[in-house]
Each structure stands twice: as C-alpha cells, then as structure tokens.
Amino acid sequence: MVLLIFLIFVLNGTAAGYSTVDSLLEEAKYQAQVAGRPDDAARLYEKVLSGFAQDSNAMVLARRGLSFCRMVMGETAKIETLAVTHDDKRKGEGYLLMWRQAFGSGNITGAVLSGERIVLTVDEGYLVVVRKSDGKILWARRGVDSRIAPAVLDDRIFMPVRNGSLFCLDGMTGEPLWNSRCGTATSPVRVGPGNVLFLSAGREAIALDSRSGKRLWRTVLPDESRMAEAPVLCAGYLLFRMAFSGIAALNPKSGAIVWTSTDPALLPLISGEETFFIVNKGSLYCLDGFTGKTLWNRENEAVILSLKMEDHGPLCLLDESGRLSGLDPESGRQLFTFQASPGALLQNRGRLFVADRKGRISAYSEDGSPLWLYPTGETDHLELVILGNALGVLTENSGFFLLDPTCSRKEDPRLAPVRLEAEMMIKSGLSKSAERSLQEALSTLAPGDPAMNRQLAHLLLQEGRIQPALDAFERYIASSDPLESGDKALLDNLRTLTGAVWTASVEHVGRFSPFYLQDNRIAVLGVGEVRILSLENGELLWRYRLRKPDAALQTGLMIGSELFCHDGINLICLDLSSQHERFHLEVRENITQFAAAGNDLAIGTWNNGCLFVNRVNGRAERRDFRKIKAIFPLTADNALWLVGLEGGVMRRHGNDLQFLEQGEKLSALPVMTNGHVILQTASGFCRVYAAGTGNKELEFRTGQPFSSVTADASRLYFIFPNSGFGALDLKDGKRIWQRRDMAYGFENIQCSDGLLAFSGNGRVVAMRAEDGKTVQECRVVGRVASTLLSGKTLLVRAENGILYRFDVK
Numbered sequence: 001m002v003l004l005i006f007l008i009f010v011l012n013g014t015a016a017g018y019s020t021v022d023s024l025l026e027e028a029k030y031q032a033q034v035a036g037r038p039d040d041a042a043r044l045y046e047k048v049l050s051g052f053a054q055d056s057n058a059m060v061l062a063r064r065g066l067s068f069c070r071m072v073m074g075e076t077a078k079i080e081t082l083a084v085t086h087d088d089k090r091k092g093e094g095y096l097l098m099w100r101q102a103f104g105s106g107n108i109t110g111a112v113l114s115g116e117r118i119v120l121t122v123d124e125g126y127l128v129v130v131r132k133s134d135g136k137i138l139w140a141r142r143g144v145d146s147r148i149a150p151a152v153l154d155d156r157i158f159m160p161v162r163n164g165s166l167f168c169l170d171g172m173t174g175e176p177l178w179n180s181r182c183g184t185a186t187s188p189v190r191v192g193p194g195n196v197l198f199l200s201a202g203r204e205a206i207a208l209d210s211r212s213g214k215r216l217w218r219t220v221l222p223d224e225s226r227m228a229e230a231p232v233l234c235a236g237y238l239l240f241r242m243a244f245s246g247i248a249a250l251n252p253k254s255g256a257i258v259w260t261s262t263d264p265a266l267l268p269l270i271s272g273e274e275t276f277f278i279v280n281k282g283s284l285y286c287l288d289g290f291t292g293k294t295l296w297n298r299e300n301e302a303v304i305l306s307l308k309m310e311d312h313g314p315l316c317l318l319d320e321s322g323r324l325s326g327l328d329p330e331s332g333r334q335l336f337t338f339q340a341s342p343g344a345l346l347q348n349r350g351r352l353f354v355a356d357r358k359g360r361i362s363a364y365s366e367d368g369s370p371l372w373l374y375p376t377g378e379t380d381h382l383e384l385v386i387l388g389n390a391l392g393v394l395t396e397n398s399g400f401f402l403l404d405p406t407c408s409r410k411e412d413p414r415l416a417p418v419r420l421e422a423e424m425m426i427k428s429g430l431s432k433s434a435e436r437s438l439q440e441a442l443s444t445l446a447p448g449d450p451a452m453n454r455q456l457a458h459l460l461l462q463e464g465r466i467q468p469a470l471d472a473f474e475r476y477i478a479s480s481d482p483l484e485s486g487d488k489a490l491l492d493n494l495r496t497l498t499g500a501v502w503t504a505s506v507e508h509v510g511r512f513s514p515f516y517l518q519d520n521r522i523a524v525l526g527v528g529e530v531r532i533l534s535l536e537n538g539e540l541l542w543r544y545r546l547r548k549p550d551a552a553l554q555t556g557l558m559i560g561s562e563l564f565c566h567d568g569i570n571l572i573c574l575d576l577s578s579q580h581e582r583f584h585l586e587v588r589e590n591i592t593q594f595a596a597a598g599n600d601l602a603i604g605t606w607n608n609g610c611l612f613v614n615r616v617n618g619r620a621e622r623r624d625f626r627k628i629k630a631i632f633p634l635t636a637d638n639a640l641w642l643v644g645l646e647g648g649v650m651r652r653h654g655n656d657l658q659f660l661e662q663g664e665k666l667s668a669l670p671v672m673t674n675g676h677v678i679l680q681t682a683s684g685f686c687r688v689y690a691a692g693t694g695n696k697e698l699e700f701r702t703g704q705p706f707s708s709v710t711a712d713a714s715r716l717y718f719i720f721p722n723s724g725f726g727a728l729d730l731k732d733g734k735r736i737w738q739r740r741d742m743a744y745g746f747e748n749i750q751c752s753d754g755l756l757a758f759s760g761n762g763r764v765v766a767m768r769a770e771d772g773k774t775v776q777e778c779r780v781v782g783r784v785a786s787t788l789l790s791g792k793t794l795l796v797r798a799e800n801g802i803l804y805r806f807d808v809k
Contacts, residue, residue, distance in 0.1 A: 021058045024048050028065055029420065042069035061417050095404065096374055096412040097445060098390060099135040102399030103128060110149025110188070111394055113387040114171050119157055120400060121146040127159055129174065132390070135402065139174040149230075151189035151197075153210055158197060160185035166199070168213060180213035182206050188230040190238075192252050198238055200225035205240060205250055217255035221248050226268075234271035235289025241265050247278070249292060261292035270307050270315070272329055277315060279304045284317065286332060298332045300325075302550075306345035314366070316352060318345040321550060324352060326366060338368025346384040346391075351405060353391060355382035358479050359448045361393060363405065372407050377448030379478045398447055412445060419451050426459060435459055450480035461493060467779075470497050474762070474781040477800050491802070498779055500804040504538035506531055506797065515797055516558040517790055521576055523563045524803065525553035530565065532576055535793070538805060542579045546572075557594035557601070562615065564601055566591050571603070571613065583618035587611065595633035597640040597652070602633035610642060625650065634672035637692030641677055643670040649679070651694045658694060667705040673751065676711045676730070688716065688730060700733040710751045712769060717756055719746050725758065727772065737772045750789035755808060757789040764796050766808045778806045 028044035031037045048062035106122040113119075117138060120128045127150065128140045144150075144159045144167075151158045155171040164184050168177045183201035190198040196216065197208040203224050207216040223242035225231075231240045237249040237258055246262040247269070263285060265278035275295060278285050282300040284307070287293065302319040309315045314326035314335050324345070325337040341356035351371065352364045359378040363371040376382065378395040385392045386405075393401035418441040425434035438456045442449065457472035473494060476482070482490050491503045506515075506524045515524040520535040528549035532542040546553070546567055556565035561577040566587065573582040589611070592604035603611040610631050613620045625631065629646035640652040645666050651658045664681050671678040677689040680702070688698040688711070698716075706718040715736060719725040725746055726738030746760040755775065756767045764787055766776040782798035789795075794806040 021048060021052045024052075025058065025061055025065070028062075038069040042066055045069065065417070065421070095414065096372060096407045096409065098402040098404055100399055100401045100444065101130060101135040101137075107396040108383075108394040108400050109146050111385050111387065111392045111400065112150050112152050114152040114155065114157065117171065118387055118392070118402075119150045119152060119171070121148070121150055121159075125162070127157070127169075127174075129157075129171070130400075132387070132402070135400075141169070141174050145185065148185055149188040151191060151230075153191050153195060156210070158189040158210075160189075160199075164201075166197075166208065166213065168210075178213040180208055180215065182208065182215065186225055190230045190233070192233060192238065196252065198231050198252065200231065200240060205231070205238070205248075205255060207252070207255060219250060219255040219257065221257075222260055229268050232269050232271045232276065234269075234276045235274045237289060239269055239271065239276060239289070241269050241278075247292065249289070259292045261287065263287065263292075263294070267304070267307055270309050272309065275329065277307060277309070277329070279307050279317075282319070284327075284332070286329070296332045298327070305342055308345050308347040310347050310349075313347060313350070316345060316347050318342065318354065322356075324354065324364070324368075336366055336368070338364070340364065340368075344382055344384055346386065348386045348391075348405060353384055353405065355384050355393070358481075359395075359398075360479065361391075361403065363407075370410075372410050374401075374403060374412070375446050375448030375450065375479045376401060377442075377446070377453075377475055377479055414445055415441070415449055415452070418445070419455065422452070422455050422459075426455075431459055431463065448475065448479035450476055450482075453479065457493075461497065466497050470494075470762075470779060470781055473497070477781060477802075494781055494802065494804075498781075498804060498806075500778075500806055502538035502805050504533060504540075504803045506533075506801055506803045514554065514556055514786055515788065515795065515803070516556060516563070517788055517795065518558040518576075519561065522795065522803075523556070523558055523576070524797070525556050525565055527552045530563065530574065532579075533803070535805070538803065542576070544574055544581065555591050555593060557596065559596050559601075559615070564594055564615075566594075566603075573615070573618065585613065585618050585620060587620070592630065592632045592645075595635040595640060597633070597635060598638075602635070602640055602642075604631040604633045604642070606630050632670050634670060634677060634691075636672050636675050636677070639691055639694070641670075641672065641691065643677070643679065645669070668707075668709075671709055671711075673710045674712050676716075678709055678711060678716070680705045680709070686716075698730055698733050700728075707747060708749045710749050712751050712754075715769065717749055717751055717769070719749050719758070725749070725772075727769070739772050748784070748787060750787050752789040753791050755789060755792065757787055757794055759784040759787045759796070762798075764794065764806075766794065776806070776808050778804070780804050 024044055024047060028041045031041035045062045045066040048058055052058050103122045108120055108122055110121040111118060116132050118130050118132050122128055123146055125144050125146050126140055126142050127144045129138045131138055143161055145162045148160050157169040157171050160166050164181055165179045166182050167179045170177055185199050185201050187200040192198050195210045197210050199206055203221045205219045205221055209216060221240060223245040226241045226243055231238050238252045240248045248260045249258045251258055263278055264280045267279040270277045274289050275286055276289055281303050283297060285297045286295045288295055300319055302321040304317050304319050306318045315329040316326050318324050320342050322339055322341045324340040326335040328335055340354045343354050343356040346353040350366060354362045359376045361374045376393060376398055378398040380396045383394040391403040391405040418437060422434040422438050438452050442452055453472055453476035457469055457476055460469035460472055495503045515522055522533040522535055524531045528546050528551060530544040531540060534541055551567040553565045553567055563574040563576055565572050569588060571585045571587045575582050590606040595602045599615055600612040601615055608629050609622055609624045611620050611622050628642055628644035628648035628650055630644055632643045634641040642650040647664055666679055667682045668680040675691045677691050679687045684701050684703050686700055686702050689696055707721045708719045710717050714730055716728045716730055724740045727736040729736055746758040748759045750757040754769050756769050758765045762780055764778045765774055767774050780796050780798050782800035784796060785799045786797045792808045794808055796804045
C-alpha cells in the first residue's frame with residue numbers, strides 16, 4: 001500500500017495525505033530507513049527542496065537527508081553545515097542556539113551588551129568584543145583584570161586592569177580614551193545617576209566622572225567589599241555588600257556613609273526601588289533601603305542558592321532541593337512554587353531559566369510548565385545573563401553560548417535530524433560519516449546532547465577506540481541521569497572499556513564521597529541511604545534508608561561488622577551481619593571524624609569537644625579540652641590520639657592521658673596510617689610520631705604542605721600541589737625517589753602491601769612503593785572522588801556515582 005501511494009505521488013506530483021511538507025519528510029525517512037530505498041527517498045527530498053523553499057527548517061532537513069541518500073548510493077555529497085543564517089532568524093524558525101563561540105579553553109567571566117555588540121571578559125586577562133548577530137570577533141585586548149565583569153555606557157567600555165587603573169575604551173575600536181588610578185578594583189563598575197561611575201577597591205568606595213575619569217569622592221568602608229560584585233542602587237543610596245561585616249549604604253553624591261547593617265548576606269543583594277533582599281543560608285530577609293531595618297523575613301526549608309527579581313515581577317528563589325518559588329516582594333507571600341533542579345537562576349519577561357549542575361539550561365513559565373531545554377555539556381560552572389533579547393551562557397570550558405529565550409520549541413529542531421541521520425549511517429556501515437556528523441553537531445549545536453553523545457560513545461566502542469569512547473561516555477553521563485534508572489548496559493560497557501572487575505552504580509554525593517571495606521563488604525555512604533555491596537561482584541547486599549531522604553552521609557567508620565555514620569543530626573549504628581539498625585543518637589554537632597577507642601566511639605568536633613559513645617548501648621559522654629581546638633581523633637596500636645587543627649596534641653593509652661605538646665596550627669588534616677601519626681604545620685614542618693609510644697620519629701621542613709600523605713613501616717609517601725610526588729625514608733628523612741607528573745595532577749595517595757595508588761582527574765595509577773615505577777593505570781569515567789587500596793584490590797568511586805573494582809596485577 002505504501003509503495004502504491006508512493007508511485008501515485010511520483011506520477012502525479014501530489015497526492016492526498018502527502019501534500020504537506022511533514023508528510024513528505026516522514027515518507028522519505030520511511031523509504032530511507034525502513035524500506036531501504038535511498039533512491040526513492042532522494043526523490044522525495046528533492047520534491048521538498050523544489051516545492052517548499054519558504055520553510056527553511058524543512059529545507060535543512062531535506063538537504064541533509066538528500067546528502068545522506070546520495071552518500072549511501074555512492075554519490076559524493078557534502079553534508080550541509082547547520083550554522084544559523086540570517087534568513088533563518090528572520091523567518092522566525094525558532095532555532096534555540098543562535099551561535100556559540102569558544103575562546104581556546106578560556107573561562108568566560110563576564111558579559112554585557114553594548115548596542116549590537118557583546119563585550120566579554122575571558123581568563124588570562126582578555127577583553128573580547130563580538131558581534132551579537134553571529135558571534136564574529138570584532139576586536140580583542142589583553143591586560144585587563146578578567147576577574148571583574150565589564151561595564152558599558154553608550155559606546156564606551158569601562159574595565160579595570162591589575163596595575164590599579166580603570167580604563168575607558170572606545171567600544172568600536174578598543175582604543176583607550178582615558179584611564180584613572182583608583183587602586184586595584186574589587187568590583188565591576190556600576191553606572192549611576194548622572195552617568196557617575198561607582199566601584200570598590202578593597203575597603204574603599206570610589207566615584208568617578210564617566211567623561212574624564214576624574215575622581216569625585218573616595219570613602220573608606222567598614223570592611224572590604226565582596227570581590228567581583230558591583231554595588232546596587234536602592235532608595236537613592238548606594239549599597240555595598242562587605243566581606244565580613246554586613247552592608248553599608250552610601251550617599252551617591254557625597255560618598256558619606258548613611259547607615260550600616262550587620263545582617264550577613266551570603267548571596268549578592270537584590271534590590272527594588274525602596275527595599276532590598278538578602279539571603280543567609282535558608283533565611284530570606286527584606287530590608288528597608290532608607291534605614292537598613294528588616295521589614296520581613298522568611299525561612300526556607302533548604303539552603304537558598306539563587307535569588308532574582310526583575311522590575312515589577314515576583315521575587316524568585318531557587319534552593320538546594322531544586323525547588324523554585326515566586327514570592328510577593330512586599331509581603332513575602334508565596335505566589336507559586338514548582339520543582340526544578342538546583343543551580344543558577346535567571347528571570348526575564350515572565351520566564352524563568354535554570355542552569356543545573358549537569359550543564360542543562362531549562363526554561364519554565366511561572367506555573368512550572370517546561371518550555372525548552374538546552375544541554376551545554378559544561379558541568380563545572382555556568383552563569384546566565386540577559387543580553388537584550390538574547391540569553392547569554394558563560395562557561396568555564398565550553399565557551400560562550402547565545403540562546404533565543406523566547407524559543408517555542410522543546411529543543412533545537414536541528415538535533416533530531418542529526419540523530420536520525422547518524423543512526424541510518426551506522427546501519428548502512430558508514431561509521432566514519434556518522435562519527436563526523438555527530439562530532440560536527442556536538443561541536444556546533446549542543447555539546448551536551450545526551451542522545452548524540454551516547455550514539456557517539458557506542459560507535460567508538462564498536463570500533464574499539466577505548467579512550468575516545470570513555471570520553472564520550474563521560475559526556476553522556478555528565479549531561480543526563482542514566483544511572484538513576486539503573487542502566488546495566490551502560491555499566492557493562494564501562495566495565496569493558498576500563499578493564500574493571502565490576503562496576504556498580506551508587507549514590508552520588510560529590511567531591512567527598514567516602515566508602516569503607518571490611519570482611520568482603522563495602523559500605524557506601526550516600527544521600528538518604530547507605531548501600532552495602534559485595535566485594536566479589538559488586539551486587540547490592542543491603543540498603544539502609546535514612547529517616548530524612550535528602551540527608552547526606554559524609555562521615556563514617558566501620559569497626560568489624562558495625563558501621564557508624566552521621567547525617568548531620570543523628571549518629572547511626574548499623575549491624576551489617578544482621579542487617580538492622582542497632583541504635584541512633586541525636587548528635588547536633590559539627591563533626592570532624594570518628595575513631596575507635598576500645599569499647600567507645602570517639603567523635604571529634606570543631607568546637608574543642610570530643611564525644612565518647614559506648615558502642616554497645618549508645619550512651620554518650622562529652623569531654624571538652626581547652627588546649628585542643630577542632631579535634632580530630634585517631635586510633636592505632638590501642639592508643640587514641642586527639643589532634644587539634646588549631647594546635648594541641650593529646651594521646652590516651654588505656655586510662656592514661658598524655659598531653660604531648662601545644663604545637664601549632666596545622667596546614668592539613670592529621671593522618672594516621674600504618675602505626676604513624678603525620679602532622680603538617682602551618683610553618684612548613686612535617687612531624688611523624690609513633691602511634692603506640694608517642695615518640696617523635698621524624699621532623700623535617702617541607703616548605704609547602706603536602707596535598708596528600710601516607711606511610712608504611714619504613715617510608716613516607718607524599719604528593720605536592722605542583723604535581724611532584726615521591727618517597728622519604730622514615731629513619732632519616734632522606735629522599736628515596738621523586739617524580740613529577742603534570743598530566744594527571746594527582747590529588748590523593750593510598751598505600752597497601754608494597755603498592756601505592758595515586759588518583760587524580762579520571763585516572764588512578766598503581767605504582768611500586770619501593771621505586772615509584774608504574775604497575776598499572778586505571779581509567780575511569782568522571783572525576784575521582786575517593787579511592788581505597790587493600791592488598792591488590794583497588795576500589796575507585798567517581799563523583800558521578802560509579803564505583804569500580806580493579807585487581808592490580
């Protein structure tokens with residue numbers, strides 16, 4: 001039937017049911033992909049090109065489909081580029097991405113609109129001006145302070161440099177018009193009434209004439225102003241948020257301090273005409289701009305991450321749980337709320353934009369309806385800024401994106417054809433062409449598109465290209481949530497590529513993601529749960545769910561079959577053999593770490609105290625130590641050490657307490673390993689003690705603290721922040737071996753049975769402890785969060801929630 005309709009269409013030119021462009025494209029897809037008739041599909045694509053020239057989106061789809069069909073038929077054809085043309089934009093086809101511009105690997109730190117130009121600051125001190133319509137670079141200058149965002153007025157750009165001057169540049173050419181010695185600026189310029197320029201330089205607030213750069217006044221603030229944050233105007237006053245002592249309001253004409261407030265503000269100030277708003281963790285305050293007095297405050301259940309308000313609009317906040325709420329700015333009454341994702345928030349013309357931690361930009365209406373989603377592929381840090389009628393996205397590694405915030409499509413319409421075309425190419429054996437097509441689209445259209453990244457990863461996997469396949473899988477996992485749905489095929493692919501014994505999906509916590517090994521059981525702490533896995537195969541043995549599902553477990557200790565952990569409020573004891581909770585105890589303390597102390601569990605705190613909890617009945621006793629501040633308990637050879645981060649070391653053996661020394665501040669956390677206590681001091685010394693006797697075994701000067709350190713019976717192993725690492729003799733402190741490795745940037749070191757495991761970025765390298773020679777290199781997907789080396793078994797937990805087991809050969 002389909003073939004009959006198709007023949008009628010070819011003979012007559014049109015036919016009922018196939019006279020629309022959509023039906024033509026659908027039939028062409030069917031002929032190319034299902035029926036396997038690229039010649040017939042090509043004729044349909046040609047029909048679209050000749051009869052629907054007014055539909056630019058259809059023209060793009062047809063040109064790409066025709067190029068594919070000709071390629072399959074053995075004809076040479078160049079695949080059309082997907083760059084947006086001016087005609088496309090004028091016809092309002094709704095392309096989400098207007099353009100993208102990368103500047104090497106530079107971090108984009110600021111963006112502002114100047115007429116039809118966009119002024120950008122880029123790492124390494126660059127000021128770059130690009131054309132708004134297509135991103136073409138018009139001019140660039142080096143030497144500015146790229147930590148500070150630019151400011152513009154008419155056709156002039158105001159930009160500080162690090163030698164203490166503020167430059168005024170011609171926006172058309174970049175040529176200097178004037179410069180003013182005002183000290184090292186710590187804030188962007190704020191253009192105020194009368195075109196006066198306001199900024200801060202450390203503890204000084206400064207006003208300059210925008211025409212000449214002449215200083216109008218200078219005022220000393222009670223404290224240093226916040227770095228890279230411009231003052232705001234409210235109630236006719238100039239408000240500076242200071243680093244430690246609150247807010248200062250200045251008269252913009254004279255610079256006189258009108259009032260100060262000690263209210264702590266942890267986010268940039270948001271101002272209205274006569275009121276302004278500050279955030280302190282989960283508390284939101286509305287203050288009077290005339291007096292600085294609190295008008296109302298509101299408590300939020302979770303920590304507030306971002307606060308925004310546009311003229312005559314609601315006050316919008318986004319919290320750590322991903323809840324997005326709109327409030328009446330006059331009363332604090334809630335107007336709307338819906339679930340989004342935690343990240344950065346921007347508000348514009350009744351639309352809300354969220355840049356989440358997976359690099360996705362989502363647009364919502366105020367009723368919570370999703371409008372569109374764009375995956376940038378950038379997971380480190382994103383900033384959003386409105387630039388006229390466009391939305392700018394500033395990234396650390398992926399350049400600058402300009403999006404159309406009014407787009408009415410759920411995603412960019414150019415993405416689906418690329419995915420389909422790549423799939424057809426792979427089925428037809430044109431893997432190289434498919435790879436080129438996917439790489440081009442990921443580079444120019446949507447670097448973080450999960451579907452295309454997954455297609456590319458599987459294509460590279462089939463070709464046996466391990467390193468590129470791992471990179472593609474990493475981008476896929478970073479921009480989507482495949483592990484939350486238990487994607488076993490993905491875990492199997494990663495096991496194959498990495499050479500791991502097994503891979504398992506565990507809860508993602510972040511940079512600090514501890515896990516513990518005891519009796520062939522692995523205890524993995526996560527958000528709202530503890531997972532117990534089998535060391536043999538990684539299978540889940542038991543899952544314990546917390547009473548508070550969003551609580552993050554980040555402190556724990558395994559003693560035999562018992563696991564102790566803390567969720568920020570409660571100490572929990574789990575029996576892993578019988579798989580039940582033994583007890584939980586309310587401990588509302590800021591915990592440092594745990595240590596076993598005979599029948600007790602020693603719990604260090606940041607406020608000079610240590611809790612001793614009986615492991616049998618859960619009874620707790622608190623002891624305060626005046627000479628020891630910020631206590632870290634450590635245990636080895638039946639001795640309990642209490643080490644103060646701010647100074648003070650005490651050792652307890654049995655019932656005997658021994659105060660070893662007042663000591664000095666430590667520059668790194670204390671380490672207990674293989675019967676040694678290792679302390680690094682702020683003055684640059686490293687001290688090694690015998691844990692059992694308390695005797696000082698070794699003291700030497702390091703100059704700078706080790707970023708990670710461990711030891712065995714005879715050697716101390718270290719990593720320097722500059723990527724140097726090596727081994728010292730514990731008897732005399734002499735260097736045994738040392739190496740430098742700039743490629744991996746090692747951050748952590750583990751030691752066990754003559755082996756070392758160095759971890760950094762997405763790699764873990766096993767080396768021989770005696771000479772530092774590499775034994776095995778293990779590549780994982782994602783940044784390494786934590787490692788554990790036991791004998792020849794190496795466990796690696798990545799920040800994305802994947803746990804790997806390797807056997808070191």
